[in-house]
Amino acid sequence: MGKGKRMKVSVENVDEKSGLYSTRTLRIKVKGKTIKTPYRAITHQELNAKNNIPEDVLLHSDFSVIHRKFTLKEIREKVLGSNKYLSSLIKFLEEYRIRMQHSEFVLPFLQPYESALITDFDKEKYIRLIVRAQIEAGFKYVSIPWLRLPAREFLAIIKKHKNDLGGSYQIIPVIDIKEEPKELEPIFRYVKEVSTTGELNFFGIIHRPVREALASYDLAWEILKEADLCIIMLDVKRYEEDLNDISNIHLNEFVLGDVTSLETIRIFGKKKKKDSETSTQKISRRKKPIEEKLRIFDQEELRVPTLREFMRSSNWIDEISKHFDRSKEIREILENYKEAQGDKEKTKVLNAISRVHEFLASEREFEASREFISNNETEDYIREKATLLRALRSVKGQGHLGL
Amino acid sequence: MKIEKQELGDRTRIFSFEEARKELQKKEKLDLLVRDILLMLLYARRDKPVYGRTMLMKQVFLLFEEILKKYDLKVQNPKFVPYYYGPYSFTVAKVAEDLAFAGYIRIEGKKNTRKERFIITEQGIREIEEKWKKLNENLRNEIERHRIAWDQMGTDGILKYVYTYYPEFKEKSKIKDKYKDIKWGRGKG
Numbered sequence: 001m002g003k004g005k006r007m008k009v010s011v012e013n014v015d016e017k018s019g020l021y022s023t024r025t026l027r028i029k030v031k032g033k034t035i036k037t038p039y040r041a042i043t044h045q046e047l048n049a050k051n052n053i054p055e056d057v058l059l060h061s062d063f064s065v066i067h068r069k070f071t072l073k074e075i076r077e078k079v080l081g082s083n084k085y086l087s088s089l090i091k092f093l094e095e096y097r098i099r100m101q102h103s104e105f106v107l108p109f110l111q112p113y114e115s116a117l118i119t120d121f122d123k124e125k126y127i128r129l130i131v132r133a134q135i136e137a138g139f140k141y142v143s144i145p146w147l148r149l150p151a152r153e154f155l156a157i158i159k160k161h162k163n164d165l166g167g168s169y170q171i172i173p174v175i176d177i178k179e180e181p182k183e184l185e186p187i188f189r190y191v192k193e194v195s196t197t198g199e200l201n202f203f204g205i206i207h208r209p210v211r212e213a214l215a216s217y218d219l220a221w222e223i224l225k226e227a228d229l230c231i232i233m234l235d236v237k238r239y240e241e242d243l244n245d246i247s248n249i250h251l252n253e254f255v256l257g258d259v260t261s262l263e264t265i266r267i268f269g270k271k272k273k274k275d276s277e278t279s280t281q282k283i284s285r286r287k288k289p290i291e292e293k294l295r296i297f298d299q300e301e302l303r304v305p306t307l308r309e310f311m312r313s314s315n316w317i318d319e320i321s322k323h324f325d326r327s328k329e330i331r332e333i334l335e336n337y338k339e340a341q342g343d344k345e346k347t348k349v350l351n352a353i354s355r356v357h358e359f360l361a362s363e364r365e366f367e368a369s370r371e372f373i374s375n376n377e378t379e380d381y382i383r384e385k386a387t388l389l390r391a392l393r394s395v396k397g398q399g400h401l402g403l
Numbered sequence: 404m405k406i407e408k409q410e411l412g413d414r415t416r417i418f419s420f421e422e423a424r425k426e427l428q429k430k431e432k433l434d435l436l437v438r439d440i441l442l443m444l445l446y447a448r449r450d451k452p453v454y455g456r457t458m459l460m461k462q463v464f465l466l467f468e469e470i471l472k473k474y475d476l477k478v479q480n481p482k483f484v485p486y487y488y489g490p491y492s493f494t495v496a497k498v499a500e501d502l503a504f505a506g507y508i509r510i511e512g513k514k515n516t517r518k519e520r521f522i523i524t525e526q527g528i529r530e531i532e533e534k535w536k537k538l539n540e541n542l543r544n545e546i547e548r549h550r551i552a553w554d555q556m557g558t559d560g561i562l563k564y565v566y567t568y569y570p571e572f573k574e575k576s577k578i579k580d581k582y583k584d585i586k587w588g589r590g591k592g
Contacts, residue, residue, distance in 0.1 A: 051560035054567050056465070058552035095517075095557065098454050102551045326568075336587045345585055 233257030
């Protein structure tokens, strides 16, 4: 890689309106081509969704993200102490690196769950092993997870790994935007400074709803908006119920982040019965209609409503199936969607269709919005999207567009 | 000595030299041979290898079944038969080895693992480039797009896809029970 010799990140345009939106476009030059942001990355789970249908449509993305999260138990008993587990982790990373080989950037993130960071464990050792696993799996971009270490300690670790790994690798420090601004400021200033040398091109930020980290979002934007550094927003929840089911990945485009990647979810066996649940609640949870359970991305509105709501449009089946190569089979599945009620395998297929459809439709929408931002016409774009406008007013303050 | 006509399991017929010569004279000229299909698949994304023999075999199968058949081309039939991991062509397997022996492709990594890599060489690129350029532009785009899309699926994904849409090829499969058959439009699966 040679300290950024093969890639160059530069800010193309910053477009902001106090109290309403903050966004920018980057130009990333790599191997003779230019990639423009904002951009939606593909996650390893979205790639798996394609197989669960199964469907062979191309999910194009220049950024691929493998995001694996660990519980405290896994860290203590497996990551820090089991050769077998680390070996299977390397195999897991390697498999996705191969499947994602056509993306320009394949970025691994191995982050503990937030709950795992409450208790102490050997954090330096965790980072050492996680970095080693990424290198063994053949990655050139190596992430340094956020472990809630004090800024001074975290920066020392970043510097150490940056120097130890040398020019063949590039590190991606990760922070959680929920941390207090005073902890994050030295890190923001450091990554901005190093980005000028080309030694650091990516910076990972774990996403949180804006209202949970208002001051940190504000600080990050102020320090990094002119930085030639690609910000990867990680673990972005699919939709925000409090904001009329707005697609968070599209909302985030006007808050912070150049590349956004959807939340990855791990399922840990069967859910334990909640003691506090009444029998009526248990029944209602079990019998929730498929139309309520399944959500579909609405490209026009930038929302992720329930299937019941999405179905109000008479051509909803066309709207989804048109994105697929095997549209005939997808139509047949959607026409018989009710069969998924109480059928796990069929529900899995419908969920997979919903995820793949969202990726394809959302990627197209990013192509459109990028042009508006690039041309300083962000406001025009937002004006066309009523839900987005309302959500931005809510999270960024009380800006008005005269509507 | 006169050799009796023989037929192999994949319906390949064996002729004596004289019979073969007569048959060849009768045959019409093909636009694409199996060797061309294989080289084109690798050429479509020449900087990236295809990982694993199973993956290579299934990609040639899908290229033949789902793409080339849509175009007005005379293509050599790779004669896929149901085998241990779904559709398999003895011709494709032999052609891959021959292309490697002749220096048109490189095979790297541990054999018969998912890390075994099939890469087109400079010699292979020179060999197929002209033929590739003569292909219909839509076909070229389709091959390029699908090569990436199939690679994205991984070996398990492409097997599931092939078993779902070509169930007739899974009768001999060692792993046919691994992939559940889900039928829609008939009540629960």
